[in-house]
Amino acid sequence: MDVNKIVARYPAEMDNLLNILHALQDAHPLNFLPEENLKVVARYLNTTLSSVYGVVNYYTMLSTKPRGRHIIRLCHSPVCHLMGIGSVQEYLQKHLGVALNEPTPDGMFWVELSECLGICDVAPAMTIDHEPYGYLTEDDIVKIISEIREKDRSAKPDQPADE
Numbered sequence: 529m530d531v532n533k534i535v536a537r538y539p540a541e542m543d544n545l546l547n548i549l550h551a552l553q554d555a556h557p558l559n560f561l562p563e564e565n566l567k568v569v570a571r572y573l574n575t576t577l578s579s580v581y582g583v584v585n586y587y588t589m590l591s592t593k594p595r596g597r598h599i600i601r602l603c604h605s606p607v608c609h610l611m612g613i614g615s616v617q618e619y620l621q622k623h624l625g626v627a628l629n630e631p632t633p634d635g636m637f638w639v640e641l642s643e644c645l646g647i648c649d650v651a652p653a654m655t656i657d658h659e660p661y662g663y664l665t666e667d668d669i670v671k672i673i674s675e676i677r678e679k680d681r682s683a684k685p686d687q688p689a690d691e
């Protein structure tokens with residue numbers, strides 16, 4: 529990924545900080561923000577590295593630690609709880625063989641909990657890489673994960689992550 533190229537898509541204004549950080553994180557194959565990328569952002573916006581860290585540390589969706597190629601966020605707010613997200617979570621973790629907030633051994637997935645995702649009408653719900661999934665059942669989990677694995681397998685191996 530070309531960090532400078534991604535950053536340059538946005539005018540050099542502090543109002544764009546969050547959008548730049550999200551774009552950089554999304555473009556990284558392990559969905560995180562290494563310090564060298566944050567330094568590029570600080571220089572570009574003519575601000576301090578600690579100001580950039582302040583924003584990164586404030587938002588739970590931003591990470592300075594390597595995660596996985598695909599980020600699964602399970603809603604743990606009341607409506608999804610009532611609709612059974614607990615058993616979906618248990619099944620998903622068993623299916624992937626992963627604990628919360630840890631990458632799968634192959635680095636493909638990372639599972640974390642989230643506050644309300646804003647799609648309560650389709651509870652229990654989750655997002656994968658910002659894509660919403662609702663009315664989740666155990667069968668859906670198997671299907672969704674297998675579709676993502678298949679899509680990754682058929683993707684061109686030399687396809688750039690940021691273009």
Ligand code: FES
Pocket residue numbers: 603604605606607608609644645646647648649651653
């Ligand atoms: S409570 Fe789960 S999406 Fe709102």
